[in-house]
Amino acid sequence: MSSPSERKARLIVHGDQPYNAEPPLGRLRAAYRTPAEDFYVRSHGDLPDLEPETWRLTVEGGDGVTGELSLHDLQTRFPEVTVTATMQCAGNRRADLRAVAPVSGDPWDAGAIGTAAWTGVRLGDVLRAFGVTDDAGLHVAFECHDRVEGRPYGASIPLAKAMAPETLLAHAMNGAPLLPEHGFPVRAVVPGFAGVRSPKWLRRLAVQRHPSDNPIQADDYKLYPPDVTAESADPTRGHTIDTMPLNAAICEPDRGATLKAGPNRVRGYAVSGDRAIVRVDVSGNGGRSWRQADLEHETDAPFAWTFWSVDLDLPPGEHELAVRAWDAAGQTQPALPDDVWNHKGYLCTCWHRLRVRAEA
Ligand SMILES: Nc1nc2c(c(=O)[nH]1)N[C@H]1C(S)=C(S)[C@@H](COP(=O)(O)O)O[C@H]1N2
Numbered sequence: 001m002s003s004p005s006e007r008k009a010r011l012i013v014h015g016d017q018p019y020n021a022e023p024p025l026g027r028l029r030a031a032y033r034t035p036a037e038d039f040y041v042r043s044h045g046d047l048p049d050l051e052p053e054t055w056r057l058t059v060e061g062g063d064g065v066t067g068e069l070s071l072h073d074l075q076t077r078f079p080e081v082t083v084t085a086t087m088q089c090a091g092n093r094r095a096d097l098r099a100v101a102p103v104s105g106d107p108w109d110a111g112a113i114g115t116a117a118w119t120g121v122r123l124g125d126v127l128r129a130f131g132v133t134d135d136a137g138l139h140v141a142f143e144c145h146d147r148v149e150g151r152p153y154g155a156s157i158p159l160a161k162a163m164a165p166e167t168l169l170a171h172a173m174n175g176a177p178l179l180p181e182h183g184f185p186v187r188a189v190v191p192g193f194a195g196v197r198s199p200k201w202l203r204r205l206a207v208q209r210h211p212s213d214n215p216i217q218a219d220d221y222k223l224y225p226p227d228v229t230a231e232s233a234d235p236t237r238g239h240t241i242d243t244m245p246l247n248a249a250i251c252e253p254d255r256g257a258t259l260k261a262g263p264n265r266v267r268g269y270a271v272s273g274d275r276a277i278v279r280v281d282v283s284g285n286g287g288r289s290w291r292q293a294d295l296e297h298e299t300d301a302p303f304a305w306t307f308w309s310v311d312l313d314l315p316p317g318e319h320e321l322a323v324r325a326w327d328a329a330g331q332t333q334p335a336l337p338d339d340v341w342n343h344k345g346y347l348c349t350c351w352h353r354l355r356v357r358a359e360a
């Protein structure tokens with residue numbers, strides 16, 4: 001395993017404490033499964049340093065059934081499963097919203113996303129072992145070892161999603177133990193949901209009647225209308241961001257690149273929380289005309305992104321490249337950042353655009 005400072009040097013760092021960093025987009029597009037050291041890191045507090053031998057997960061299941069699991073228990077008492085799934089921060093592409101008006105939070109480019117083969121056990125298998133049955137309306141609340149403003153990080157998901165076969169307690173990423181910054185020794189992986197609902201460095205989970213009352217769940221990661229401000233926001237009325245919407249980004253060429261006029265390869269990703277990507281349109285003229293990209297998607301990975309590529313013929317001059325994806329419900333993305341702007345800078349799903357220059 002590379003050292004923390006070697007890994008940090010590979011990424012574009014938005015902040016050190018808490019540590020937040022994303023890969024350059026060209027490197028992100030280089031592999032369908034993102035190498036762990038190129039995977040964005042989103043943390044709200046410290047990075048806990050945990051010993052796998054002494055680590056325990058406290059589980060509060062149904063009807064007062066409570067217990068503790070060691071890493072060894074998790075790995076031996078439940079079937080091992082691997083799910084290839086995309087993880088994405090709700091703040092991915094926030095930088096595009098900042099261009100409209102100020103927003104809070106780090107100015108993520110389109111790299112607050114990655115895809116990995118996550119190995120672990122089904123959260124549903126663990127819950128069933130603790131007396132939990134599919135009971136509509138309940139929630140699974142997680143508590144973690146990192147502290148955010150004096151409180152442990154915590155979040156919750158509906159029990160129905162916790163029991164879904166894709167939802168894991170993962171201990172490995174792309175065949176290797178989780179890196180410390182990605183939640184070693186065990187994190188939740190909730191495919192299709194915003195990254196915030198996949199807690200790292202797990203310590204406790206509980207089945208309960210209400211969502212977690214942790215500020216991360218109760219106050220943050222809510223989607224507000226454009227006329228709501230930091231002062232007027234009422235978290236009980238904001239939409240809780242769970243399933244992620246349709247999105248797409250251009251990873252190559254780089255924003256502002258100077259290219260050789262003629263055919264140029266344009267590549268990127270498209271993603272949707274729980275629907276298939278059926279089409280990706282790419283424009284070399286800001287959306288006046290479009291070409292269909294070739295799609296690359298892994299079979300048996302319904303919660304993983306789709307890679308796309310297309311050759312655009314770019315004459316000498318300035319060009320605005322744009323991309324928009326379509327999902328299995330025939331829906332596509334809004335054109336402008338103004339259409340989706342919100343003061344917290346979440347869910348930036350407008351066409352991804354960038355300018356390039358072609359020279360003869
Ligand atoms: N314990 C804990 N879990 C966490 C977070 C955190 O700060 N602490 N950040 C969440 C957010 S907002 C995201 S987007 C993902 C990022 O996972 P990664 O850093 O492995 O990419 O982790 C989630 N799980």
Ligand SMILES: [Mo]
Pocket residue numbers: 042088089090091194195196
């Ligand atoms: Mo996030």
